[in-house]
Amino acid sequence: MADFFNEWWSTGIAIVTALSMLACVLLLWSQSKVKVKVGSDGKPLPAETTGHVWDGDLMEQNNPLPKWWMWLFYLTVIYSAGYLVVYPGFGKWQGTFGWSQKGAYEKEMKDGEAQYGPIFNKFLAMDIKAVAKDPQAHEIGQRLFLNTCAQCHGSDAQGGKGYPNLTDTDWLYGGDPQTILTTIREGRHGQMPPMGAALGTDDDVRNVANYVLSLSSSAHDPIKAALGKSKFAACAACHGGDGKGNQALGAPNLTDKVWLYGGGIENVMETINKGRNNQMPAHKAILTEGKIHLLAAYVWSLSNSSATAQVSDADVSAIKQIAASAAEAAPGK
Amino acid sequence: MKHIPIIPVPIEETELALFEERRKIYPRSQTGWFSSWRWVLVFFTQALFYGTAWLNWNDRQAVLFDLVARKFYIFGLVLWPQDFIYLAVLLVISALSLFLFTAIAGRLFCGYACPQTVYTEIFLWIEHKIEGERNARMKLDASPMTARKFSLKFIKHFIWIVLALWTGFTFVGYFTPIRELAIEVGNFTLGPWETFWFLFYGFATYGNAGWMREQVCKYMCPYARFQSAMFDKDTLIVTYDTARGDPRGSRNKKIDHKSQGMGDCVDCGICVQVCPTGIDIRQGLQYECIACGACIDGCDQVMDKMGYERGLIRYTTEHALTRKLDDKAMWKRVFRLRTLIYGSLLGLIILLAAVSLAMHTPLKVDVIKDRGMPKITEAGAIENVYRLQVMNTQESARHYSVAVEGAAGAMIVNSANIEVGSATTKAFPVRVRVPANVLASGSNRIRFVVKDIDAPEVTVTEKAVFTVPR
Numbered sequence: 001m002a003d004f005f006n007e008w009w010s011t012g013i014a015i016v017t018a019l020s021m022l023a024c025v026l027l028l029w030s031q032s033k034v035k036v037k038v039g040s041d042g043k044p045l046p047a048e049t050t051g052h053v054w055d056g057d058l059m060e061q062n063n064p065l066p067k068w069w070m071w072l073f074y075l076t077v078i079y080s081a082g083y084l085v086v087y088p089g090f091g092k093w094q095g096t097f098g099w100s101q102k103g104a105y106e107k108e109m110k111d112g113e114a115q116y117g118p119i120f121n122k123f124l125a126m127d128i129k130a131v132a133k134d135p136q137a138h139e140i141g142q143r144l145f146l147n148t149c150a151q152c153h154g155s156d157a158q159g160g161k162g163y164p165n166l167t168d169t170d171w172l173y174g175g176d177p178q179t180i181l182t183t184i185r186e187g188r189h190g191q192m193p194p195m196g197a198a199l200g201t202d203d204d205v206r207n208v209a210n211y212v213l214s215l216s217s218s219a220h221d222p223i224k225a226a227l228g229k230s231k232f233a234a235c236a237a238c239h240g241g242d243g244k245g246n247q248a249l250g251a252p253n254l255t256d257k258v259w260l261y262g263g264g265i266e267n268v269m270e271t272i273n274k275g276r277n278n279q280m281p282a283h284k285a286i287l288t289e290g291k292i293h294l295l296a297a298y299v300w301s302l303s304n305s306s307a308t309a310q311v312s313d314a315d316v317s318a319i320k321q322i323a324a325s326a327a328e329a330a331p332g333k
Numbered sequence: 334m335k336h337i338p339i340i341p342v343p344i345e346e347t348e349l350a351l352f353e354e355r356r357k358i359y360p361r362s363q364t365g366w367f368s369s370w371r372w373v374l375v376f377f378t379q380a381l382f383y384g385t386a387w388l389n390w391n392d393r394q395a396v397l398f399d400l401v402a403r404k405f406y407i408f409g410l411v412l413w414p415q416d417f418i419y420l421a422v423l424l425v426i427s428a429l430s431l432f433l434f435t436a437i438a439g440r441l442f443c444g445y446a447c448p449q450t451v452y453t454e455i456f457l458w459i460e461h462k463i464e465g466e467r468n469a470r471m472k473l474d475a476s477p478m479t480a481r482k483f484s485l486k487f488i489k490h491f492i493w494i495v496l497a498l499w500t501g502f503t504f505v506g507y508f509t510p511i512r513e514l515a516i517e518v519g520n521f522t523l524g525p526w527e528t529f530w531f532l533f534y535g536f537a538t539y540g541n542a543g544w545m546r547e548q549v550c551k552y553m554c555p556y557a558r559f560q561s562a563m564f565d566k567d568t569l570i571v572t573y574d575t576a577r578g579d580p581r582g583s584r585n586k587k588i589d590h591k592s593q594g595m596g597d598c599v600d601c602g603i604c605v606q607v608c609p610t611g612i613d614i615r616q617g618l619q620y621e622c623i624a625c626g627a628c629i630d631g632c633d634q635v636m637d638k639m640g641y642e643r644g645l646i647r648y649t650t651e652h653a654l655t656r657k658l659d660d661k662a663m664w665k666r667v668f669r670l671r672t673l674i675y676g677s678l679l680g681l682i683i684l685l686a687a688v689s690l691a692m693h694t695p696l697k698v699d700v701i702k703d704r705g706m707p708k709i710t711e712a713g714a715i716e717n718v719y720r721l722q723v724m725n726t727q728e729s730a731r732h733y734s735v736a737v738e739g740a741a742g743a744m745i746v747n748s749a750n751i752e753v754g755s756a757t758t759k760a761f762p763v764r765v766r767v768p769a770n771v772l773a774s775g776s777n778r779i780r781f782v783v784k785d786i787d788a789p790e791v792t793v794t795e796k797a798v799f800t801v802p803r
Binding site for chain 1: 352353354355548551552703704705706708711718719720747760762763764
């Protein structure tokens with residue numbers, strides 16, 4: 001009741017509440033008697049009708065209610081008085097039970113902690129690699145992942161453009177359990193500044209991009225790549241002279257075929273020209289330590305077990321054949 | 334029915350309490366055709382209620398409403414929250430049945446099947462066994478408290494309370510496995526809510542059947558009120574045949590009462606004494622009447638004794654009385670537009686529900702597509718990610734195969750075989766890869782087919798959308 005700008009509000013409301021209850025009692029009491037006509041034998045006549053008639057003979061009669069019904073009405077008044085004693089509601093009075101919404105919420109949280117705490121604590125005491133082998137922990141971890149992480153990294157954790165794939169062995173910051181834990185807990189902020197101006201003209205950027213693609217033997221123009229090689233020094237500060245990246249900075253490895261923002265000349269040039277700014281939020285304020293521990297174990301298991309079956313080469317060639325035949329059959333191509 | 338207004342001349346006014354003191358009703362016990370039918374229904378419904386809870390099925394209770402796990406077990410059927418429609422269907426069937434029975438024969442439900450009636454009947458029987466017949470009970474209540482009176486009352490209430498507690502216990506036993514509940518009650522380790530509902534339902538049984546009785550029907554029950562609105566002039570109702578019975582009066586069995594200008598009613602008052610709601614049916618149909626037929630049985634026995642024809646009080650319709658219809662014509666009018674509509678609707682819905690339950694697949698699948706851009710592989714194939722929420726409603730662990738249809742060459746990249754434990758839900762991320770140039774850019778319709786590997790007839794096809802970037 002501290003939400004009012006004036007002390008008198010709560011007092012006023014309390015007075016209105018009390019008066020309403022009193023009015024209910026007075027109304028009941030004043031209406032508990034009725035005048036009825038008495039016949040010549042001195043006995044009251046049977047109940048009158050209200051004058052409403054349906055179907056010729058169906059009449060609404062003014063029959064009295066049973067007495068216990070009236071006592072029920074009085075009981076509601078007594079009940080409300082009792083309610084206002086034990087629960088907040090009467091002005092600033094907080095009630096003898098000391099109940100509050102906040103208290104009810106906190107109690108729910110405490111009960112939840114008492115119920116689920118032991119499960120989390122059991123895993124919290126275990127090493128992450130050991131947790132990863134536990135089937136129950138894996139199930140909890142998957143549910144947590146689907147609720148918290150799948151929005152960005154995808155339900156199967158393979159990520160997408162701008163969101164790292166967590167199932168491969170290529171890590172921006174490192175894939176050991178402790179690093180994964182730190183990533184989840186503290187978040188990451190990966191930045192690549194726009195390098196277009198530092199490299200020079202548009203042609204220079206194209207040349208460097210071709211050189212970068214050559215590092216992973218992706219499709220590139222060898223002549224332009226050779227021209228871009230000298231300009232790569234500007235990139236080497238973070239990505240290393242050999243382009244293998246730097247996990248201390250979160251600088252990606254440029255020599256594999258894993259592209260956070262897509263491979264191909266256009267994508268790489270865009271990255272160089274505009275830079276990239278990527279943020280993984282810190283989860284320490286969102287998730288409990290126990291949940292983060294389970295999540296780290298789950299994420300670590302994704303790239304360290306045979307459970308996540310990757311597509312074999314045989315599958316890929318089969319797909320290529322189907323694609324080729326479909327392309328031939330496709331109309332208007 | 335015909336109302337006989339009694340209008341004595343008013344001479345003065347007096348003050349009277351607006352609220353009525355309750356008159357206790359002492360129904361006289363009654364046997365006969367309708368009373369026997371009521372007892373048949375008492376035994377049938379209570380055997381069902383007290384007995385079903387103890388049946389087992391698949392190593393669990395046969396009928397169990399597990400609110401915590403949100404699963405309703407009914408013999409071989411397991412209903413999940415997704416099956417909530419069946420509850421609605423059950424309520425529709427119940428409502429239509431009530432409409433149909435009421436349109437045909439008035440308050441049949443009230444008279445024979447309503448728990449209020451059934452438990453009142455049981456409690457009255459106990460009362461009758463301990464305190465004696467109507468007159469003895471009235472005398473006992475009027476007498477001052479003696480050791481005998483106290484012991485009779487004590488025994489009666491003790492048996493009532495035991496039965497009421499057993500009823501409450503059985504009720505809770507449908508929500509908590511009853512065998513565990515029995516152990517908990519024995520060890521005094523009941524949970525707070527179980528204790529509350531156990532006592533609450535026990536108290537409600539004791540209060541309603543022992544004390545409130547007809548008050549529930551007269552003042553509290555909504556069904557009682559709106560059933561009256563479903564009567565028409567062809568509804569069978571318990572009726573006193575005024576034309577045949579009046580003028581009433583006691584007489585010697587041997588005289589020819591008709592020549593004396595008397596009706597068949599001997600004014601013995603049996604019909605009033607047996608009435609559980611304390612009305613006089615001879616004043617016509619009143620809202621209190623629950624159509625139990627006790628007055629019919631009572632009157633028929635008196636008519637037999639007098640050597641008169643039965644049926645002075647009988648089930649008949651208003652039209653039968655006013656139009657002097659014989660029984661055949663009266664029964665023919667049961668098939669009128671109203672009952673035919675109720676009946677055919679009821680039949681149709683029961684049929685649809687039965688078909689739907691027979692085709693009830695113990696597998697449910699929800700497909701949730703991942704947001705975000707589709708991925709394009711090195712080979713130019715397009716990948717979309719989905720989350721398959723697979724619900725196995727069978728009580729054994731099942732293996733399912735997942736296939737994708739609707740796009741040439743579409744395949745599932747990760748494992749297409751999944752396992753879901755007994756009666757659980759599991760989420761599976763599924764990555765679908767479609768080769769380049771198979772689908773047009775934009776949204777394409779595809780289908781997921783989830784099939785039980787060991788029982789191929791258990792198959793669910795779920796629609797989904799596959800997006801191809803422009």
